[in-house]
Amino acid sequence: MSGRKSITISLLILNLLSFLPLLTISFSPDQPTDRRILVLLDDLALKSSHSIFFTSLQSRGFDLDFKLADDPSIAVKRYGQYLYDGLILFSPSTDRLGGSLDLEGVLDFVDSGHDLILAADVSASDLIRSIAAECGVDFDEDASAMVIDHTGYAVSQLEGDHTLVAADDFVQSDIILGNTKIEAPVLFKGTGHSLNPDNSLVLKVLSASSSAYSSNPASKLSNPPSLTGSAISLVSVVQARNNARIIISGSLDLFSNRLFRSGVQKAGSSYKFEKSGNEQFVTELSKWVFHERGHLKAVNLKHNKVGGTDEPSMYRINDDLEFSVEIYEWTGTSWVPYVANDVQVQFYMMSPYVLKTLSTDQKGLYHTSFKVPDVYGVFQFKVEYQRLGYTSLSLSKQIPVRPFRHNEYERFITTAFPYYGASFSTMAGFFIFSIVYLYNK
Amino acid sequence: MGITFHIRRPNPRSQTITVLAGTQKSEKKMGRSTTSKDAQALFHSLHSAYVATPTKLKIIDSYIMFAVVTAVIQVVYMAIVGSFPFNSFLSGVLSCIGTAVLAVCLRIQVNKENKEFKDLPPERAFADFVLCNLVLHLVIMNFLG
Numbered sequence: 001m002s003g004r005k006s007i008t009i010s011l012l013i014l015n016l017l018s019f020l021p022l023l024t025i026s027f028s029p030d031q032p033t034d035r036r037i038l039v040l041l042d043d044l045a046l047k048s049s050h051s052i053f054f055t056s057l058q059s060r061g062f063d064l065d066f067k068l069a070d071d072p073s074i075a076v077k078r079y080g081q082y083l084y085d086g087l088i089l090f091s092p093s094t095d096r097l098g099g100s101l102d103l104e105g106v107l108d109f110v111d112s113g114h115d116l117i118l119a120a121d122v123s124a125s126d127l128i129r130s131i132a133a134e135c136g137v138d139f140d141e142d143a144s145a146m147v148i149d150h151t152g153y154a155v156s157q158l159e160g161d162h163t164l165v166a167a168d169d170f171v172q173s174d175i176i177l178g179n180t181k182i183e184a185p186v187l188f189k190g191t192g193h194s195l196n197p198d199n200s201l202v203l204k205v206l207s208a209s210s211s212a213y214s215s216n217p218a219s220k221l222s223n224p225p226s227l228t229g230s231a232i233s234l235v236s237v238v239q240a241r242n243n244a245r246i247i248i249s250g251s252l253d254l255f256s257n258r259l260f261r262s263g264v265q266k267a268g269s270s271y272k273f274e275k276s277g278n279e280q281f282v283t284e285l286s287k288w289v290f291h292e293r294g295h296l297k298a299v300n301l302k303h304n305k306v307g308g309t310d311e312p313s314m315y316r317i318n319d320d321l322e323f324s325v326e327i328y329e330w331t332g333t334s335w336v337p338y339v340a341n342d343v344q345v346q347f348y349m350m351s352p353y354v355l356k357t358l359s360t361d362q363k364g365l366y367h368t369s370f371k372v373p374d375v376y377g378v379f380q381f382k383v384e385y386q387r388l389g390y391t392s393l394s395l396s397k398q399i400p401v402r403p404f405r406h407n408e409y410e411r412f413i414t415t416a417f418p419y420y421g422a423s424f425s426t427m428a429g430f431f432i433f434s435i436v437y438l439y440n441k
Numbered sequence: 442m443g444i445t446f447h448i449r450r451p452n453p454r455s456q457t458i459t460v461l462a463g464t465q466k467s468e469k470k471m472g473r474s475t476t477s478k479d480a481q482a483l484f485h486s487l488h489s490a491y492v493a494t495p496t497k498l499k500i501i502d503s504y505i506m507f508a509v510v511t512a513v514i515q516v517v518y519m520a521i522v523g524s525f526p527f528n529s530f531l532s533g534v535l536s537c538i539g540t541a542v543l544a545v546c547l548r549i550q551v552n553k554e555n556k557e558f559k560d561l562p563p564e565r566a567f568a569d570f571v572l573c574n575l576v577l578h579l580v581i582m583n584f585l586g
Contacts, residue, residue: 416526416586418518419533422511423581426536430574433504433544437567440496 032291032330034085034115037062038076040069042091046252050090053255056283060332062086062290067098074099076109085114086290092121092128092252106131115245115289119252121190122146132193135238136202137248139193140214140227147192147232147250149212154187155265155272161217164189166266167234168277169207175294175389176205176237178284184273185266186281187259190251192232201238203388205247205285208232237289243391245289255282292332294389300326301395303381306369315372315401316408324367325358325383325395337364346382347373348396376403501548505541512537532584539577543570 037057041047047054047066058064065084067074069091076084077100087109096102110116118135120128122144129139146163153162166185170177186206192214195202207230214227235254238246253259260279265272287293304311306320315321323345329338343366347354353373358366378400385393412420515533524530550558550566558566 413526413529413586415522416529418515419526419529420585422515422533423536423578423585425511426508426540426581427578429504429507430540430578433500434567434571437497437500440500 029297032295033332034290035061035063036084037064037086037088037290038074038084039064039066039088040074040091040094040097041066042069042093044068046090049257050255052257052260052279053282057286060292069094070096070098072098074101076101076105082109082112082114086116087114088117089128089131090119090252090255092119092124095125095127097127103127103130103134107134110135110240110244110246111242113242113244115291117247117249117286117289119249119255121250121252124191132248135246135248136199137193137195137233137236137238139191139250142216144216144218145191145214145225146217147188147190147208147212147214147234148217149209151211151268152209153267154185155267163217165208165212165234166264167206167208168266169209169230171203171205173389176285176288177281178287178293180280182277182280184275184277185264186254186277187262187264188234188251189253190249192227192234192250193236193248194227194231195233195236201240203237203239204233205237206233206235206281208234235285237285239389239391241392243295245291247285247289254278287332288389291330293330294391295330296327296338296385296391296393297330297335298325298327298383298393298395300324301381301383301397303397303399315399317372317374317376317401317403319372320369321372322367322369323358323381324365326364327366327393328364337362343383343385346384347379348382349375349377349379352382353379372401376401495553498548498552501544501551505544505548508537508541508544512541526586528584528586532581532586535584536577536581539581540574543573543577546570
């Protein structure tokens with residue numbers, strides 16, 4: 001009897017202990033990849049019609065929490081802590097999100113550094129369009145407009161109205177889209193959006209071809225369409241200053257099983273691809289947006305005088321100093337050294353007095369050495385690194401610089417040697433003169 | 442036209458130069474050579490007069506020359522290189538000019554032909570000279586940097 005009791009107790013304790021590791025599996029600076037993702041759907045049928053996408057996410061280790069968009073039990077935040085690391089909004093026609101989530105809530109979620117995938121579609125609701133507008137992406141004003149391309153459409157058996165577009169105008173970035181080139185065009189059916197060219201944080205990942213335009217296919221065109229050509233973006237990404245990443249797509253079908261599996265033949269070309277580029281495109285983008293790729297961290301910013309090892313609290317003008325910083329890149333599972341040849345450090349006081357490119361030892365250590373300028377004041381070592389697709393690094397460390405002490409100036413000035421010589425020669429001359437004068441007969 | 446020169450010198454040696462009448466060209470020629478001859482004669486008389494000065498005064502004069510030459514060298518150097526350590530430049534030039542000035546004072550006081558300082562013992566003059574030089578060199582060393 002007691003044996004069984006002790007067995008059950010030990011089993012119970014073991015069970016409880018097994019929950020402990022779960023506490024450590026969450027988004028943290030040491031493991032930047034998101035873990036828990038909230039997926040909001042219009043219609044639970046999306047779970048099966050987009051199952052390839054969802055299972056690929058789950059196989060990479062994400063915890064997906066599926067809910068209907070107007071489910072009243074939705075809560076992303078409890079007692080000030082966020083319950084999820086990422087949000088997928090596949091609910092283009094939802095007017096009101098359930099629970100405690102609304103436009104403000106979604107924007108706060110992103111502002112706190114979390115990631116978002118937003119899919120709009122034809123007749124997207126105002127809520128979805130305003131979330132996109134807050135992120136810097138402007139959908140077509142006519143909610144029922146679709147992207148139509150009469151020369152870049154996907155050839156299909158049905159006599160289509162050319163709203164299924166085969167797009168292959170990708171952004172040139174290995175970080176966002178992966179190392180392998182996407183051979184097949186991506187099938188897209190939905191609304192287009194445009195980006196403000198002054199906004200430096202949004203980026204077109206998939207643009208429409210120059211023959212595309214955005215209008216309602218059911219009605220006749222009465223005046224020229226407002227969105228035309230390659231200004232139309234089909235899928236855009238935003239990397240915010242706090243390194244939150246957002247994908248905004250104008251089509252929910254982009255992620256669907258149907259388009260993943262179908263072949264594609266672009267109008268005007270005779271080659272038919274067996275499989276569209278959708279699956280590769282979406283998978284690579286999701287790796288980027290959930291911080292499995294392109295996430296940098298910089299640690300160990302150090303500086304010291306040449307010849308010393310510890311960091312002084314103050315430098316003197318015309319000192320020689322060494323500077324080093326370590327930068328690592330996250331591969332999805334571990335930190336590896338980041339290798340680049342364009343990381344720069346500034347020695348900055350209101351404007352950079354020294355700007356040097358750091359040299360790397362290929363193991364993540366970036367170092368350089370330079371001479372402190374001939375100006376005294378309070379300087380900063382600044383490393384500002386913003387590259388397409390990578391998180392932005394912004395480090396700074398303050399250090400004061402003092403002028404010479406009164407006994408640190410050079411003792412004898414070389415250009416003044418003739419004057420020294422003249423003064424001493426007059427002294428010697430006086431001495432010799434007085435001897436000669438006194439002892440002259 | 443005849444031009445007559447009478448030159449007064451400590452040495453009673455006067456020279457009279459008479460130019461005979463002739464053409465203008467030869468007059469001019471004679472004028473030029475007259476001027477140069479006069480300069481030569483002037484230089485000679487000065488030189489021979491100077492040779493007659495006492496040795497002590499000549500020693501003082503050479504000392505003064507040395508100081509002035511040193512000062513000129515320093516000024517030329519400053520004009521080439523620029524006045525960067527200006528205090529050193531001033532110190533060097535002042536030492537040369539100061540020694541020259543003090544030596545001139547010594548010469549005046551020691552020269553027997555000066556009626557003003559007839560009663561001043563030359564030892565007193567030399568002692569003043571030494572003390573002033575000491576003060577001068579103290580100042581120079583401090584200002585030299």
